[in-house]
Amino acid sequence: MVSVTDLQTMYEQMVTARHYExxxxxxxxxxxxxxxxxxxxxxxxxxxxxxxxxxxGAGVCMHLRDDDxxxxxxxxxxIAIAKGVDLKRMTAEIFGRKTGLCRGKGxxxxxxxxxxxxxxxxxxxxxCPPAVGAxxxxxxxxxxxxxxxxxxxxxxxxxxxxxxxxxxxxxxxPVVFVVEDNDWAxxxxxxxVTDVQNGAxxxxxxxxxxxxxxxxxxxxxYEAAGEAVMRARDGNxxxxxxxxxxxxxxxxxxxxxxxxxxxxxxxxxxxDSIERLAEDLRSHGVTDDELDEIRERAHERVEEAxxxxxxxxEPAPEEAYENVFTNPPAQAATDGGSxxxxxxxxxxxxxxx
Amino acid sequence: xxxxxxDYTEATETDRExxxxxxxxxxxxxxxxxxxxxxxxxxxVADYGGIFSSTTGLLDEFGRDRVMDVPISETAYLGAAVGxxxxxxxxxxxxMFVDFFGVAMDQIYNNMAKNTYMSGGSFSVPMVxxxxxxxxxxDAGQHSQTLYGTFAHLPGMKVVVPSTAYDAKGLMHSAIRDxxxxxxxxxxxxxxxxxxxxxSGPKTGVPKDDYTIPFGEADVKRPGDDVTVVTLGxxxxxxxxxxxxxxxxxxxxxxxxxxxxxxxxxxxxxxxxRKTGKLLVVDEDYQSFGVTGEIIARxxxxxxxxxxAVKRLAIPDVxxxxxxxxxxxxxxxxxxxxxAVRELHE
Ligand SMILES: Cc1ncc(C[n+]2csc(CCOP(=O)(O)OP(=O)(O)O)c2C)c(N)n1
Ligand SMILES: [Mg+2]
Numbered sequence: 223m224v225s226v227t228d229l230q231t232m233y234e235q236m237v238t239a240r241h242y243e244x245x246x247x248x249x250x251x252x253x254x255x256x257x258x259x260x261x262x263x264x265x266x267x268x269x270x271x272x273x274x275x276x277x278x279g280a281g282v283c284m285h286l287r288d289d290d291x292x293x294x295x296x297x298x299x300x301i302a303i304a305k306g307v308d309l310k311r312m313t314a315e316i317f318g319r320k321t322g323l324c325r326g327k328g329x330x331x332x333x334x335x336x337x338x339x340x341x342x343x344x345x346x347x348x349x350c351p352p353a354v355g356a357x358x359x360x361x362x363x364x365x366x367x368x369x370x371x372x373x374x375x376x377x378x379x380x381x382x383x384x385x386x387x388x389x390x391x392x393x394x395x396p397v398v399f400v401v402e403d404n405d406w407a408x409x410x411x412x413x414x415v416t417d418v419q420n421g422a423x424x425x426x427x428x429x430x431x432x433x434x435x436x437x438x439x440x441x442x443x444y445e446a447a448g449e450a451v452m453r454a455r456d457g458n459x460x461x462x463x464x465x466x467x468x469x470x471x472x473x474x475x476x477x478x479x480x481x482x483x484x485x486x487x488x489x490x491x492x493x494d495s496i497e498r499l500a501e502d503l504r505s506h507g508v509t510d511d512e513l514d515e516i517r518e519r520a521h522e523r524v525e526e527a528x529x530x531x532x533x534x535x536e537p538a539p540e541e542a543y544e545n546v547f548t549n550p551p552a553q554a555a556t557d558g559g560s561x562x563x564x565x566x567x568x569x570x571x572x573x574x575x
Numbered sequence: 576x577x578x579x580x581x582d583y584t585e586a587t588e589t590d591r592e593x594x595x596x597x598x599x600x601x602x603x604x605x606x607x608x609x610x611x612x613x614x615x616x617x618x619x620v621a622d623y624g625g626i627f628s629s630t631t632g633l634l635d636e637f638g639r640d641r642v643m644d645v646p647i648s649e650t651a652y653l654g655a656a657v658g659x660x661x662x663x664x665x666x667x668x669x670x671m672f673v674d675f676f677g678v679a680m681d682q683i684y685n686n687m688a689k690n691t692y693m694s695g696g697s698f699s700v701p702m703v704x705x706x707x708x709x710x711x712x713x714d715a716g717q718h719s720q721t722l723y724g725t726f727a728h729l730p731g732m733k734v735v736v737p738s739t740a741y742d743a744k745g746l747m748h749s750a751i752r753d754x755x756x757x758x759x760x761x762x763x764x765x766x767x768x769x770x771x772x773x774x775s776g777p778k779t780g781v782p783k784d785d786y787t788i789p790f791g792e793a794d795v796k797r798p799g800d801d802v803t804v805v806t807l808g809x810x811x812x813x814x815x816x817x818x819x820x821x822x823x824x825x826x827x828x829x830x831x832x833x834x835x836x837x838x839x840x841x842x843x844x845x846x847x848x849r850k851t852g853k854l855l856v857v858d859e860d861y862q863s864f865g866v867t868g869e870i871i872a873r874x875x876x877x878x879x880x881x882x883x884a885v886k887r888l889a890i891p892d893v894x895x896x897x898x899x900x901x902x903x904x905x906x907x908x909x910x911x912x913x914x915a916v917r918e919l920h921e
Pocket of ligand 1: 296297344345346373374375376377378404406407408473618647649671675678
């Protein structure tokens with residue numbers, strides 16, 4: 223059974239994530255109105271917000287430690303927040319700043335934080351194989367660390383996911399696959415692209431447990447994830463979980479959602495996992511004042527991260543050439559310079575002398 | 576500006592200006608009306624009309640059987656296009672961003688590109704692979720590449736890169752009618768999207784009727800005597816802008832739009848280099864082992880004695896970074912082109 227303290231922690235993660243997305247909407251639209259120009263304003267590139275997905279990130283990551291690995295897809299903020307990614311440096315990254323998690327090189331779809339073993343891929347399902355790899359490393363080293371790969375329901379038709387299920391199953395690896403089913407893959411509804419209503423059924427073909435949580439309920443996610451993570455930690459292999467979530471916003475900012483029925487948008491907004499959890503907390507005797515306090519604390523944390531990020535310096539142009547390699551080849555003249563730019567003591571990395 | 580120097584001998588000049596997206600879709604729709612065997616598949620190509628408006632309106636006219644939303648299973652549906660093409664149909668399959676080729680490359684380069692050859696010519700693969708390319712909207716390393724050189728390097732695919740609406744339409748007609756696989760790479764920044772404004776060049780007059788532009792014919796966008804600038808895609812427009820600036824300083828640059836990489840119009844490049852003696856190649860792909868090196872090699876092979884100076888501008892062998900200051904640094908800009916031409920001219 224989940225404790226009230228854990229419920230409160232989840233609630234705090236979830237309201238932080240929700241408020242974060244709502245604030246990013248404001249920041250992203252600066253300079254992009256009235257005519258939406260993706261190249262204007264302080265936040266570069268596309269922005270995929272996860273409002274409506276919070277229960278999944280919070281319910282799963284409650285069971286994880288810093289040494290557990292998480293990979294997230296193109297919609298990663300709520301997961302990053304729940305995993306404990308540094309919110310200030312994550313925000314600075316989203317603003318493309320020098321002190322961002324990735325020094326302004328990755329951006330919002332590509333957040334990397336080694337301190338809590340968090341990584342992303344913007345390519346559909348491609349976070350799954352590296353999660354399997356992290357689990358493989360944990361198994362080989364005999365630690366009890368686990369790995370969790372998050373993906374959207376649109377990603378369950380991708381080879382990288384299906385191959386990962388099989389590899390994880392046949393080697394009994396400590397990995398949990400979490401499918402966030404928000405009914406849509408951009409403009410494509412789930413039933414247009416798969417005949418399987420319940421994505422957790424994919425597990426059966428690979429002989430691993432598959433669980434679906436229908437209710438967008440943080441407590442239910444918490445319980446299912448708790449079992450899956452324990453199973454993985456105990457060396458009993460992988461689990462696939464599909465969680466019903468909702469997309470409260472467009473696929474990305476600027477998406478007019480012309481393809482989406484009004485009723486579906488309304489329904490997504492009504493089914494609010496945060497409200498549901500607040501109800502649960504009240505029924506456990508948590509007062510409205512206490513809930514307000516949690517919310518205020520979360521809002522302050524978000525504001526602080528955003529203000530900090532906006533004060534951060536832009537990367538200097540020449541930083542574009544750094545970090546291609548961990549051990550840059552001494553002779554590389556990749557900056558368009560001629561070979562004569564290379565230092566003549568190339569032997570330093572040569573190893574022989 | 577971009578169309579001024581163009582000599583459309585056959586195609587009717589028209590006052591009707593279209594964006595590159597509209598022109599491309601017009602050709603697809605025309606071919607679909609004419610030929611029942613043509614169909615389009617991709618992610619978000621039906622109701623959404625393509626993330627970069629590559630299929631706007633096609634669903635309404637042709638229905639879901641011929642304008643198919645498909646699962647995010649690129650290996651399956653690109654490979655299915657190969658199979659349907661080998662069965663004699665003329666599929667068009669869209670890879671939303673060229674960067675996603677990684678999850679389906681086997682179907683592209685081992686099946687689509689090689690089945691004709693490996694069957695000794697007994698099979699043809701008459702399909703078009705459409706795909707969005709290029710940066711300038713800060714989506715970082717997995718969503719901003721052009722990969723022109725990657726596709727052009729591997730034998731068996733024709734590779735087409737339109738830079739104007741006029742070319743987009745004519746090249747699309749040619750692509751669909753071609754009996755070989757054609758990779759049709761449209762630059763996001765040139766499509767004329769409300770949310771990602773184009774430079775002024777790509778929107779051009781476009782005849783209503785169908786017309787083809789043969790592959791392997793580069794377009795001399797601007798004749799000039801001093802320096803040859805060879806480029807493609809977005810950088811055609813940057814080079815034209817640079818040429819205007821240089822003109823004010825009395826430097827006369829000739830700008831060549833390659834339009835297709837496979838086949839490549841070497842003769843037009845050589846003719847120009849023989850005249851100017853100086854060659855700048857500008858590319859939005861990675862520098863090493865790519866388009867710039869290839870063009871310079873062909874110039875050296877064919878006109879070494881005429882060449883007095885050579886330069887190239889391309890992405891300097893780093894993944895495309897996210898922050899604007901970083902992306903601008905690595906993607907050759909108008910000023911970089913002008914500066915390089917000046918250096919060559921000295
Ligand atoms: C291999 C690949 N194909 C296509 C895309 C483009 N793309 C980005 S998000 C997306 C839809 C994903 O839907 P889903 O997995 O359900 O996640 P959601 O966006 O709903 O959270 C697509 C098709 C991609 N990034 N990678
Ligand atoms: Mg989805």
